[in-house]
Amino acid sequence: MTKQQVIEAADVRKNYRGGTEGAGLNGFDLEVTAGTVTGLLGPNGAGKTTAVRILSTLLQLDSGTASVAGYDVRRQGAEVRRRIGLVGQYAAIDEVLTGRQNLVMFGRLNHLGHAKAVRRADELLDQFSLSAAAGQSVGKYSGGMRRRLDLAASLIVAPAVLFVDEPTTGLDPAGRLEVWTAIRQLVDNGTTVLLTTQYLEEADQLANRISMLKDGKVVAEGTPDQLKTQLGSDWLDLVLVDPAQVAQVLAFAEPLADGEIRVEGTRISVPVKDRTRALTVMANSLHEARIDPEDITLRRPTLDEVFLHLTGASV
Amino acid sequence: MSALGWAIADGWTITRRTLTHWRMQPGLMLFSWFFPVLMLLIFGSLLGGAMEFPEGESYYELLVPGIFALTMLFGLEGTMTAVTQDKDKGVTDRFRSLPMSSAAVVLGRCMADMLDTLVALAVLVATGLALGWRWHEGLPSALAAFGLLLLLRFALLWVGIFIGLSAKNAESLTVVQVLVWPIGFLSSTFVATSTMPDWLGTIAQWSPLSATATASRTLFGNPDASTTTTWIGSHSVLMAVIAPLVLTAIFLPLSAHRYRTLSR
Numbered sequence: 279m280t281k282q283q284v285i286e287a288a289d290v291r292k293n294y295r296g297g298t299e300g301a302g303l304n305g306f307d308l309e310v311t312a313g314t315v316t317g318l319l320g321p322n323g324a325g326k327t328t329a330v331r332i333l334s335t336l337l338q339l340d341s342g343t344a345s346v347a348g349y350d351v352r353r354q355g356a357e358v359r360r361r362i363g364l365v366g367q368y369a370a371i372d373e374v375l376t377g378r379q380n381l382v383m384f385g386r387l388n389h390l391g392h393a394k395a396v397r398r399a400d401e402l403l404d405q406f407s408l409s410a411a412a413g414q415s416v417g418k419y420s421g422g423m424r425r426r427l428d429l430a431a432s433l434i435v436a437p438a439v440l441f442v443d444e445p446t447t448g449l450d451p452a453g454r455l456e457v458w459t460a461i462r463q464l465v466d467n468g469t470t471v472l473l474t475t476q477y478l479e480e481a482d483q484l485a486n487r488i489s490m491l492k493d494g495k496v497v498a499e500g501t502p503d504q505l506k507t508q509l510g511s512d513w514l515d516l517v518l519v520d521p522a523q524v525a526q527v528l529a530f531a532e533p534l535a536d537g538e539i540r541v542e543g544t545r546i547s548v549p550v551k552d553r554t555r556a557l558t559v560m561a562n563s564l565h566e567a568r569i570d571p572e573d574i575t576l577r578r579p580t581l582d583e584v585f586l587h588l589t590g591a592s593v
Numbered sequence: 594m595s596a597l598g599w600a601i602a603d604g605w606t607i608t609r610r611t612l613t614h615w616r617m618q619p620g621l622m623l624f625s626w627f628f629p630v631l632m633l634l635i636f637g638s639l640l641g642g643a644m645e646f647p648e649g650e651s652y653y654e655l656l657v658p659g660i661f662a663l664t665m666l667f668g669l670e671g672t673m674t675a676v677t678q679d680k681d682k683g684v685t686d687r688f689r690s691l692p693m694s695s696a697a698v699v700l701g702r703c704m705a706d707m708l709d710t711l712v713a714l715a716v717l718v719a720t721g722l723a724l725g726w727r728w729h730e731g732l733p734s735a736l737a738a739f740g741l742l743l744l745l746r747f748a749l750l751w752v753g754i755f756i757g758l759s760a761k762n763a764e765s766l767t768v769v770q771v772l773v774w775p776i777g778f779l780s781s782t783f784v785a786t787s788t789m790p791d792w793l794g795t796i797a798q799w800s801p802l803s804a805t806a807t808a809s810r811t812l813f814g815n816p817d818a819s820t821t822t823t824w825i826g827s828h829s830v831l832m833a834v835i836a837p838l839v840l841t842a843i844f845l846p847l848s849a850h851r852y853r854t855l856s857r
Contacts, residue, residue, distance in 0.1 A: 334690050336855075356692065364690040370683030374614045386606045387693045389599070415617060431687070 284439045284470045285310035285333060290342035292328055292494075301325040303332070304494035306342070310439065310472055310487075315465050317485030318474040319585070325494035326474035327367065330441045333472070334364045347438040363432030363440040367447065369424040370431075371416055377403060377427050378412040384431045395434075402430040406460055422453025426460050439470045446480060458483060478585055490588055498588050506578045511536050511549040514556050517573040518544040527571075530563040544572075600694040607688075607701025608708070611675075625671065626713045629664040630720045633657065636783060637724065644784075646816075654815045657721040658738070659782035662806035664713055665746040666777055669753045672706050673766055676757025685855065699852065703750055710746045714739070729814030738812035741833045745805045748837035751844035758851040781806045785818035786826070798825045801836035808833035 290306040301323040308329070310316045318326045331337035333346055335355040343350070349357040371380045378399050385395030403412045406426040416424060425445060432440055445461065446454040461484055465471060475481050481488050482502050490498040490505070498505055514534070518524060521544050528546065531539055534556045537549035550556035553576050564571060594602065615622045633656065641652035679685045688698050728735040760766050779796060780786075781803040786794040797803055807829035810817040817826075825832060 336686055336689055359690055360692040362690065364687065366683040366686050368681075368683040370687040372610060372684060373682075374617050375610065379613060383606060383610055384687075384691070387603055387688070387691050387697075389692065 282312040283309055284312045285316075285344075285346055285472060287329075287333065287344040288342055290329070290332060290344050291340045292325075292332060292337070293340055301328055302494050303328055303339075306491075306494060307496055308489055310470060312438075312470050313468050314486045315461075315471040315473060315484055317481035317488040318472065318491055319476070319478065319481045319485075319488050320474075320491030321476060324491040326476075326491055327443055328494070329491070330364075330443045330472065330474055334362055334441050335359055336364075360435075361438040363434075363437035365425075365428050365432045365440070365442045365445060367443045369421075369428040371424065371427055373417040374415060376413050376415055377408050377419070377423075380416060380427065381431060381434065385434050388435050390434070398434055402433060405463070406430045420453060421449045422456035425449065425453065425457045429457070429460055429464070433464070433469070437469070439472060440464065442471060442473045444474055444476065446475070446477070454480075478580075490585065492588070498584070503578070505584045506580075508584065511551055511579075512553045513577050513579065514548040514550050514553075514560060515573070515575045515577060516546045516548070516560070516571050518546070519570065519572050520544075523569050526567060527564070527569065530560060530567075534559060550576075596694065600696045600700060603693045603697030604700030604704060607697060608704040610701070611705035612708075625709075626716050629660055629667070629713060629717050632663070633660045633717065633720060633724075636660070640783065650816065651725055653721065653724045653726045655785070655810070655817065656783065657717075657724070657726040658809045658813055658815055659780075659806045660721075661714065661717060661742050661809060662745065662780075662802050663777050663782045664717060665710065665742055665749060665805065666773055666802055668706060668710050668713070668746050669749045669756075669773060670766075670770055671709065672702065672750055672753030673757040673760070673769060674763065675706075676702065676754050677760045677763050677766060680758060680760075680855070681762055689855070695853070699754060699848065702754060703747075706750055706753075707743065707747065710743065714742065726815075728812075730812060734812045734814070738809035741805055741808055741812070741830070744834070744837045745801065748801075748840035748844070751841055751848050754848040755844045755851060758848065758855065776800070776802065781817065787818045787823075798823060801832075801840065804829050804832035804836050 285308060287306060287308040290303050292303040294302055303325045306325065306329055308316075308318075318329060320326050328337065332339050333344060333351060335351050335358050339352065345351065346358045347361040349361070351358050372383070375383065381399035381402055382395045385398050386392070390398060400409075400412075403409045406429065408423060408427060408430070411419065411423060416427065419427065429442070429445075442461065445457050449457065458480070461471065461473070465484075473481070473484060485502065487499070487501055488505055489496045498508060500508065514531075516527060516531075518527060524541065524544065524546065528539065528541070531546060531548045534550055535548050536551040539549070540547040548556070557574075557576055561574065564574075637653055637656055641656070644652055646652065685698070689695070728738070756766075756769060779793070780800045781797060786797045786803060788794075789797060804825075807817050807826060811829060
């Protein structure tokens with residue numbers, strides 16, 4: 279194990295018999311450093327859940343190697359399970375039991391003594407702002423509360439790495455914010471998180487590093503900023519007041535463009551290499567032509583653009 | 594603690610989860626325990642009048658042990674539903690990702706369902722006694738009969754776990770829920786198999802449910818015409834031991850394998 283690699287996967291392959299159960303992996307590689315949040319981003323069927331299930335020992339890989347916290351997932355499953363927390367796609371908690379009863383039960387199954395399990399349950403309920411609902415049956419919880427309890431249940435014994443599979447799928451915006459806040463808190467406390475999501479915004483918000491998955495393979499990897507830069511240039515966006523001015527402004531833009539200029543109505547998007555120079559030159563040209571644009575901005579490509587570019591998927 | 598020690602400790606934690614369910618949903622539990630009583634009363638008063646028995650003997654003498662056996666079969670449904678729900682909701686996956694004993698999940702289910710069956714059986718016995726049913730061969734023999742009934746339940750537990758783990762979702766269990774009825778009727782539960790057409794009677798006699806129903810009647814000293822007419826009828830106690838053991842021998846390893854290789 280290199281110094282702080284918590285997860286290392288190399289050329290992992292997995293084919294499902296029958297093929298309908300889930301997406302397989304075709305040479306999946308991943309490295310996750312301690313104390314970071316890594317986002318596995320990809321459309322449905324890209325193999326995100328399969329990767330998580332293999333790394334959390336729920337699923338056997340066909341070939342390749344994968345280790346978590348230095349232990350081989352195939353041969354040392356029990357050691358791996360001692361060091362991970364898993365938050366699956368569904369809130370895996372007992373709906374009849376109360377929030378506290380759930381956490382105490384999972385504490386006991388983590389082999390904590392009764393008193394310790396109760397103490398830990400109360401700590402976690404407090405940390406995830408669930409103390410008020412601790413005595414209520416989980417069946418009465420909102421989606422966001424269930425998810426938070428689910429996260430809490432995965433953290434009973436501080437795991438070396440926490441797997442979180444699509445944490446906000448099916449939640450309303452309020453629930454989504456609750457869960458994001460909870461995950462950010464974990465990260466502030468130093469928990470290493472591997473997060474899968476199909477929402478670009480979520481990856482952008484939560485992850486330090488993103489691996490983009492397509493057809494069971496990582497097609498791009500890096501910080502959100504690096505990925506945005508990989509796609510190439512920044513964009514100079516102009517919104518004009520008068521459609522008649524478009525042709526004239528396009529003439530100014532041509533020499534600055536580093537690629538194809540996009541025009542939508544009165545909005546002109548120019549890919550540029552030297553961002554600040556492009557902005558001053560354009561501003562100057564507009565000024566001399568006495569054109570007052572409604573808006574003029576410089577921006578990095580959005581993750582959506584990177585995603586579309588790399589996966590060819592529709593969002 | 595040893596591996597076995599942990600398996601039992603973890604299994605007990607999971608059993609306690611079910612016991613907490615009982616406490617949280619008392620209405621549901623009471624209904625499930627009194628459902629067999631309802632069947633006993635319905636069938637007893639519905640069919641009892643139409644049947645002819647020797648002077649002083651009531652249909653309940655035949656029916657009560659039959660309903661005991663039927664209750665063991667119906668327990669299958671509870672096992673299946675609980676197992677499928679846990680699998681569907683990801684609870685099983687969470688258990689599998691914990692450093693707990695992997696045998697504990699099934700062990701816990703097993704203990705919880707056997708306790709559930711004991712309660713249901715106790716309620717039925719009390720009702721049976723109130724309706725005039727008696728055992729006539731002494732307490733040891735009666736206890737042996739209860740032992741055979743619980744053995745059948747134990748065997749069906751593994752069938753239930755296997756089907757529950759194999760089912761796609763809770764909806765697909767409906768098929769099994771419907772099928773338990775003809776299986777229940779095609780046996781010596783309600784009538785002696787000797788009163789059926791020959792071919793049907795033969796099928797019914799070889800049902801493990803009939804073996805247990807007839808065997809428990811033999812041990813309770815309750816009447817069952819099938820005991821004297823055929824080989825299988827006169828060897829029902831032997832069959833009531835062997836059939837559940839065979840079922841267990843088939844479905845216990847299958848369930849264990851299913852559990853280890855869920856969605857692989």
